[in-house]
Amino acid sequence: MSSAPIPWKHVRNVLVLFAPLWGGTAILFGTVGLGYAVFKQDVYTARQPLVVRDEANSSFDRLGRFSSQTELKAAQETILEMTQNREVVAAALRQIGPPAGEKHDPQWPSSKLIDTTATKMVNLLAPKGSEFGNTEVVYLQVKADRRVRAARFCQAMFDKLSEQLRTVRRVRGDSIIAELTYARDLAKQNLDESAARLHEIEVKFGTDLGELRNLNDTISGDGTNRRTLEETTRERQTAQLELEKLESLHKLLVAGAEDPQQLLVSGGDLLASQPSLQRLKDGLIDAQLAASQLAGILTEENPKRRAAVAAEKEIERRMRQETKSVIRAMEPMMNLHRDRVTRLHQRETQLLERLDQIAIARTDYAKIDAEVKHRTRLLAEAEQLLAEARASRTAALSTNLIAELGPPQVGTHPTGPSGSLVTLGAMSAGLICGLGAVFLIAPGPTEVQSGRRWSDYIGAGRRSTDASGSGTRQVERRASSAGDRRRSPPSTSSPEEAN
Numbered sequence: 001m002s003s004a005p006i007p008w009k010h011v012r013n014v015l016v017l018f019a020p021l022w023g024g025t026a027i028l029f030g031t032v033g034l035g036y037a038v039f040k041q042d043v044y045t046a047r048q049p050l051v052v053r054d055e056a057n058s059s060f061d062r063l064g065r066f067s068s069q070t071e072l073k074a075a076q077e078t079i080l081e082m083t084q085n086r087e088v089v090a091a092a093l094r095q096i097g098p099p100a101g102e103k104h105d106p107q108w109p110s111s112k113l114i115d116t117t118a119t120k121m122v123n124l125l126a127p128k129g130s131e132f133g134n135t136e137v138v139y140l141q142v143k144a145d146r147r148v149r150a151a152r153f154c155q156a157m158f159d160k161l162s163e164q165l166r167t168v169r170r171v172r173g174d175s176i177i178a179e180l181t182y183a184r185d186l187a188k189q190n191l192d193e194s195a196a197r198l199h200e201i202e203v204k205f206g207t208d209l210g211e212l213r214n215l216n217d218t219i220s221g222d223g224t225n226r227r228t229l230e231e232t233t234r235e236r237q238t239a240q241l242e243l244e245k246l247e248s249l250h251k252l253l254v255a256g257a258e259d260p261q262q263l264l265v266s267g268g269d270l271l272a273s274q275p276s277l278q279r280l281k282d283g284l285i286d287a288q289l290a291a292s293q294l295a296g297i298l299t300e301e302n303p304k305r306r307a308a309v310a311a312e313k314e315i316e317r318r319m320r321q322e323t324k325s326v327i328r329a330m331e332p333m334m335n336l337h338r339d340r341v342t343r344l345h346q347r348e349t350q351l352l353e354r355l356d357q358i359a360i361a362r363t364d365y366a367k368i369d370a371e372v373k374h375r376t377r378l379l380a381e382a383e384q385l386l387a388e389a390r391a392s393r394t395a396a397l398s399t400n401l402i403a404e405l406g407p408p409q410v411g412t413h414p415t416g417p418s419g420s421l422v423t424l425g426a427m428s429a430g431l432i433c434g435l436g437a438v439f440l441i442a443p444g445p446t447e448v449q450s451g452r453r454w455s456d457y458i459g460a461g462r463r464s465t466d467a468s469g470s471g472t473r474q475v476e477r478r479a480s481s482a483g484d485r486r487r488s489p490p491s492t493s494s495p496e497e498a499n
Helices: 008-017 019-039 069-083 086-096 111-121 147-217 224-258 275-297 303-396 419-441 464-487
Strands: 044-052 122-125 137-144 402-404
Touching: 008 019, 008 419, 019 419, 044 069, 044 147, 069 122, 069 137, 069 147, 086 111, 086 147, 111 122, 111 137, 137 147, 147 303, 147 402, 224 303, 275 303
Parallel strands: none
Antiparallel strands: 044 137, 044 402, 122 137
């Protein structure tokens, strides 16, 4: 593909021919830019560095630092939302008042001004263009028409932002306190119900409360009722053994009252408690031995044998009398022993019933006791959380979670391009637009080797229509030039000039 050179002569001619168009466009755009630069309002930017911290009363180990980057980012985004809050912006504007020279308006600032200022004039930025959450330092940025007003507006925004954050913390604290108060009251109500049921069980058992607590607390060793039961059982067994001995002795004495010989064959341990009967028993045995000895050597008519027989019978008679007396004397003692055994048996039965009741109630008592302890712990935790929430709310009324690292910093020059730069840019834009319009409407060069479009200089040649049109025009131009030569007078030039 061949390329044709750019027809600079044609370009120059077009620029000269259409100079009023592109020159007027440049002047028009420059005039507009100059007017904008003259009448535009200067805007000054003020920035104040702030540091954000967390509440210290909820994080003693971190001393006001955030536990994670997510929490720091959430806190900074909350501050950004409060920075662009309409109430904060309106309060700051009211604090600095309307600009100098403006009429006093009781309704100032208007809703439109507040919305415009909140969306375009105030912002919270991370340092060096980073994102929130990377550092605890942020910048409060405001814009105003004068440097002094920008500094005042920045300080007013910081003051109102601090008040708004305290208000947010106070409102949040009130909500948390209300919720924790409800949780505390509910925990106290549940604890009172459990304590009342526990009190009913304790009152019901009374003196057995120690035994019940002993079983519930799994203390090593036996309880009072258990020890009392063991002692009562031993006493009952001892008393019952003594009663059985008395009954055996009474049975023996009853038989001996009918036949004294029954006393002679009894063991000595039964009569050990009756020394008189023991002596009569020994005397009877001696009298029987003496009568037996005399019966072997003397006849029945012998006075000695009769005396021995009479002594034996007298001793038997005395034994019957003494036995009857002992039987009568033993009956009250036996009744006492029977009563003692009965009482001990009843006492043992009562203790067993008590232990059975305690064993039955132990499960319910342990459950209620554990419930009371658990609800007591929940109440203590609720009280602690409520105290911390109240402390946080009190601190919210006097402390700030954002602190200024310095005074507002205001730039020495207005933000944005200067007036000369705006005018020059407008003229450049007008010149470009004018040149574009010129080359859009200007015709192309008319040489043979060229077409009507700029692409004809770059492409392989002209289109067939252009070529045919161009040939026709060339023929016409040649014909017209020949006719002109015929009509023109002969030349008077010298031969040198003709050559």
